[in-house]
Amino acid sequence: MTQPNLHPQPSATWAADATARSNGKGRFGREVGYLLSGLPLGTAAFVLLVTGFALGAGTLILLFGVFVLGGTLSVARFFARVEAAQIAHATGRALPPPADGPRRGGWGLLADAQGWRDLVHAIVAFPVRVATFALTLVWLCAGLGGTTYGLWSWSIPRDEYDGWIDLAFGWSGTGADILGNTTAGLFFLLTSVPVIHGLALTQSGLGRVLLRGGRL
Structure with a gap:
């Protein structure tokens, strides 16, 4: 009886390592691109979908609202596909496909469960996108601006206080001002990678939960 090979082939191991490195x-x-693009996309989705939902719900009694709501859910699905593609690109982990396909025709448009999930995501995710943006x-600005503060601090108008370091600790003088801002900039710069990663995980995690019900 042939024993199964429990050890991966070198080529398979190399391919897995290459995939991990590429991710x-x-x-x-x-992740920065994902977070910064989230606000304009989220704003467009929020405005269009909230407007469409309000118009469709208000005219539902006239039956015209059925098609307005159906079109709104189709737009929600479009924005959800964009979000899914961005999540896959930013995290290296694609979302599973939707559990069900879009419904067609008349009242069937309103029975599109995935479309409603996409609509809820666009609304709930908007304040999160504002915060992460x-x-x-x-x-990014505090890290880059703070670490280079000594190069451009001369252009800042001065008053009776020498910046925040003077207000907070009473340390006056140009040297203390530059030292304080450079130190703050280094803090933001050194913590930018874990902070940005955490923000991207938060925003993408919300998408996984609302768009796919948390399915991996």
Whole structure:
């Protein structure tokens, strides 16, 4: 009886290592792009879908609203496909396919469970996207601006206080101002990778839960 080969072939091991390296390479840049693009896409989705839902619900008694709501769910599905593609690109892990396909015709449009999940995601994810966009921008700007503060601090108008370090600790003088801002910039710069990664996991995790019910 032939014993099964419990040890992976060198080629298979190399392929798995190469896949892991490709997923890790450039991950920070992909996550930054995912977080910064989330706000304009989320704003467009939120405005279009909330408007469509309100118009469709308000005209549902006239039957015209059935088609408006159906079109709104189709738009929600489009934005959900964009989000799924972004999650796969940023995290290296694709979302599973939707559990059901879109319904067609009349009231069947309103029975599209996946479309309703996509609509809920666009609405619930909007404030999360606003927060992750703002925090990403703060960490990047504070990190880059703080570490290079000594090069451009001369252009800042001065008053009776020498920046936040003077207000917080009473340390006056240009040297203390530059030291304080450079130290703060280094903090943001050194913590940017785990913070950005955590924000990307939060935003993509919300998509996995709402778009696919948490299915891996």
